[in-house]
Amino acid sequence: MPELETITETGEYILNVGPQHPATHGVMHLRIKLDGEIIESIEPVLGYIHRSIEKMSESLTYRQLIQMTSRMDYLSAHINNTGVALTIERALQVEVPQRALVVRTILAELTRLASHQLWWAATGLDLGAVTPFFLGFRDREVITTIFEEVCGSRLTMNYIVPGGLMEDIPNGFAERVNKFLIDFEHHLPEYDQLLSDNEIFLARNVGIGILSKEEALSFGCSGPMARASGLSCDVRKWHPYDLYSSLEFNEVLLTQGDCYARYKVRIREMYQSIRIIKQLINQIPEGEYQAKVKKIIKLPEGEYYERVETARGEFGVYIISDGKSSNPYRIKYRSPGFSNLASLSALATGGNIGDLVAIMASIDLVIPDIDR
Amino acid sequence: MSYLKDIYRSMSSMLSGMQLTGHYFMNFRKAETEQYPDNRLTLKMSPRFKGELTLLHNVQNMHKCTGCSACQLACPNGSITILEKRELTEDGKNKKRLQTFVWQHSMCTFCSLCVDSCPTGALKMEQRFEFTVADRKTLTKTLNKEGSQLAPDLR
């Protein structure tokens, strides 16, 4: 089998990274062709944790398939759930109560914060700094505890249902979030102090893995990845859902397109998320938390596509309904991780093998999201 | 000159990071992590924590499950099987009753769709979370207790 050969005829060395490798953040396999230390070509080999979620969803009802999306990008579980719920709501033309919308938006931004915290922690660890890992997880722990109090799960939630929320928020939710915000605003500058200005970190990130705006566009990158290359693509701005059209926040845009720009975008996005939560947390309106939706949902015949902005980029849900059955005829998820990973060859080819870890950390890979 | 400046800049950036590490080293506080399993006896999960699925029974060993199978239909992976029986009520009607509530613990994804779908509120996800067993057959559980009955107001 040619794939097992480690030296090609022309003398390049084939290096297999993964499927079990700490830097790949999951079971992903990279086949790298090396000329000395220079990467000649790099090819991700996927499928190690493919669970055929899309096919499985075709035999589940609309209520049942939402919990599957928590198992794709598990760091953006609430946002993924919102994506599916949103598609169903818009197809059924259900009006979601204001209270549910506010809570959903708060939870989405908390999810984004938690995801970026974990990414920051893991980035530090990947590049050889251990302290960020502890500090990142210290703050993330508070958010996951809030999630646990709200919906009973820390990672794979199933709280957002078509029409609103599964249960009302618990007492003291706003106080808990407020307390977290106060603490975290105090902690966020520490992130900069520890890592952002660190000389070693800068040397390993600035000017490494440059992605141009055109490349970002052609690979279909989204989220912080594309915004670091100057491509404005925030779904919350371009196709507002939930309450985002009425909120004040900035889309963080940088133009350098290197690893450090991607790092900066995510750090600044955390400030924006805090800003969004602050606008809502003290004004959660009273009232219903769930609109009346039939127990057995049947979408009218047709095709539906909605998108949401997860911590990694644009998550799209495409549903075809035949109008008769209570499960989708076909469902397709557009996951941000897959397109972001596609740019890996553009980022890493021609660079040093040692930079690969920094590049992978800056893409913020979640492999179950890529493989589904 | 710029060489010296570079050295100064990198040293100061690293020292400022070290200063933070030193700050936390000197000012250690209560551990942020759970001291599990040392705190097993005092550890309380939040009220909504999704642990083991339970069919709620009151002190008279009565539950609220009418055997309607709504939870079985709602479950995305077939973890629940409701076995029914027919029972003659006092006024002579032949009614459907719950015989056995089978829950396959090993298949459950803890989505709580079953709890949400139950029209009588008979189910709850309990706080218990230590599930390790030596034999996986024991993970197929019967949730209705021995000799339990349907609560009278639901008969």
Ligand code: SF4
């Ligand atoms: S637990 Fe609830 S939903 Fe399930 S069979 Fe019993 S009454 Fe019906």
Ligand code: SF4
């Ligand atoms: S929690 Fe979900 S997976 Fe588990 S038994 Fe209930 S419906 Fe089924």
